[in-house]
Amino acid sequence: MARSSERKRDITQAAAFVLPMLLVLLIFTLFPIFYSLYLSFNKVNLVGDVSYNFVGFKNFTNAITDERVIIALKNTLKYVVVVVPIQSILALVLATVLNSGIRFQKTFRSLLFIPTLTSSSALTLIFMFIFSLNGPLNSLLLDLHILNNPINYLNDQGSVMWAIIVMNIWSTVPMFMTIYLSGLQDIDSAMYEAADIDGANMFQKWFKITVPQIAPVTNYVVMMGLTSTFQLFDQPYIVSGGSGGPNNATLTLSLVIYQYAFRQFGTMGYASAIALLLTIAIFVVSMIFRHFSSENVTGEGR
Template structure:
């Protein structure tokens, strides 16, 4: 009788609890990581590559040009106009929307105000409206035959109606007003959420010292909300420097009248998808805009008491 042959048993690979949880976590993160790598990281790297080339999208050819696309930005009068419009837009809109958002949030956080929930709802309604719809509404309001001209001519402020939409000195200002009106409610909500955690004892101590409402706002509320203000400033700078849809709808994609509503983001669109077939130059403009946004954001953070450019 033959002796039974002992076959070695296969070792099974077992994961402990922490390793099993780590595998599950990475499995859940994998779809998002793939999307980020393909549509963000790979897209940025490819745009950076195209910015150093003269790209012909019709023949799919690439001709290396080095830094020529970037140097052309500073000699391109239209690009400098777009950059000036974008900087002016951000310089006016960001501080204004931050100031009014903080002021309204401070007023609505007061316990003595009645119907606070109703006011919060009314103020928040513009945020729920799409940017395209808001642009069309404001184009109607500021039309030469619109309510604004009708009101001011009716009270005798001026005799002839002003063509706000076609006059270069007014067109960008109309978009500024619209942007401020539509973004203040969003940042007001951010401030309100932060004011909930502000201790009432600080206000009570200030009242005992005879501080007015304005003094409490300046010396208690504003310093307490400094980190939130930094966030609001950064989001405002990024949003205003990337402003595209409002200028596109307002000018029908032309940046007019007389390039007064032309922004860098709109110009990138024109060069990338227009008739000029200059995708490489458009990518250079986009990279340049990203660098400008980063520098301006860090400067704003520094001015508000953050680290600013130290971590660059």
């Protein structure tokens, strides 16, 4: 009986500790997911008389043929394809340099990590000033006689997304650099010593030892990059004022979901359908990358 009462008390105490987290998970994660799934199959009106009209897969078929969704998908894919490889490579290169024993490496680590500590909104406003018509970038290029006339980068359809790309690479590289640094410090130094004995140069050691040994970290960095870049929202929203302009050049999937959900009445269900499609796209791309990256790691292990 004593053991039974002790066991019940332990279970009660464990439940008391776990219950708050379970409630948070249920209310703020699981419930929104299932509610969004339910909305995606309905035409929803949340203003005035709330109504839910079941429409089946109509929201999904409309999303696939929606011109604005297709434009947003193209912009998002362009952003993903450019940002993820560049930020991953730059992060690894910077981490390698900072891990090589250069002078003032702790100071450089702290300085390079500052963008990660700054809010996304503040960074966006700073870069909007840099890329503005009378901003420092135009002034520098005019002084160097690279440009004859200033360029309004943020109001030009061909350059505004590239400005956002540059801004995001600059702000995200330090975080991934820190992740790489922790991985580099776990590589056995004996491998580099053996390579020195064999006469390997710096680049041979980097490509033959560092890159293969850091492959699991690279997989994590790329997966994190894919997940975050597919959900790009705040910078295009601030730069375009929520419109996705100029001429839909900054319209991303997350931004178009926001527009349909909160700027048009009666399209919350449609926005939920697009959000579900975005979730599926992120999952599929991540699983494809994970499949091929795990094959490469296994092949290298053999």
